[in-house]
Amino acid sequence: MNYRHAFHAGNFADVFKHVVLLGLLDALRAKPAAFCYVDTHAGRGRYDLAGAQAQRTGEYRDGVARVLAAPDLPAALADYAQRIRAFGVDAAGTLQHYPGSPLLARCCLREQDRAILCELQPEEAAALRASVRGDARIAVHERDGYAALKALLPPAQKRGLVLIDPPFEAQGAEFDAIRHALASALARWPNAIHAVWYPIKLRETVAPFQRWLANLDGHADALVSELLLHEDNSPVRLNGCGMAIINPPWQFDRALAQWLPALARVLTLDSAARWRVDWCKR
Ligand SMILES: C[S@@+](CC[C@H](N)C(=O)[O-])C[C@H]1O[C@@H](n2cnc3c(N)ncnc32)[C@H](O)[C@@H]1O
Secondary structure: OOOOHHHOOOOHHHHHHHHHHHHHHHHHHOOOOOEEEEEOOOOOOEEEOOOHHHHHHOHHHHOHHHHHHOOOOOHHHHHHHHHHHHHHEOOOOOEOEEEOHHHHHHHHOOOOOEEEEEOOOHHHHHHHHHHHOOOOOEEEEOOOHHHHHHHHOOOOOOEEEEEEOOOOOOHHHHHHHHHHHHHHHHHHOOOOEEEEEEEEOEHHHHHHHHHHHHOOOOOOOEEEEEEEOOOOEOOOOOOEEEEEEEOOOOOHHHHHHHHHHHHHHHHOOOOOOEEEEEEEOO
């Protein structure tokens, strides 16, 4: 397990994933009943953008930094930018820290809501624990996030969101693990929103997962949203990424289509970035 998210924190894929995440959590907050947020691959929670790892790749400069510099953002992106500024911009206006999914989710928890955060890598789990210490709404588990779904679902709250955001060190094996874990999570907590982030390098690596989603028995169609900065034809480069959402909130497809064009414009590199929002149909 070599992956360290600090090299990638705040990159275009994080921006896409975290704006979607905030939209899903906003939809859960629209009703007063408590919800539970389950993060299977939580990371360390807080990333130092001035640190050696983030500086080595500089990926955040073509991600979150572009969004913060962009004028006239649609509401969902403006809300994301405001949360990032509140979390990580210092008095001089420099972006110093970036919040991972657990800390963004924490901003959205109300008194009655709960979060379960899983992280397997011991140093990352220790940092995560420190970043949420004292918050009785949040439980941190240093364990395999896939196995945790079997052990910990369903939580006491009837409503909620499972985010599966693995490192994808071996793409095919990760999709297999996701399929197994999702099948058992859906059996245990069928009404919750289940969201899976995935990288797009070669299109043919992603296609079997989407076919599997299209044939999920007993569930409404899954929603798939993608952002592509390059053609999906290189096995080595992160050309884009996607989020598959089972049981999405009402009209979430429309919500995505409202801000994705602006995000694609802001993040475009050499050729125009593309986006899509589609239902996975049989
Ligand atoms: C892509 S990063 C997570 C980023 C985080 N979700 C965010 O958006 O800020 C993936 C994390 O999963 C951890 N990890 C790898 N395998 C795991 C497993 N089987 N169970 C739980 N965590 C795992 C890695 O150490 C890494 O911190």
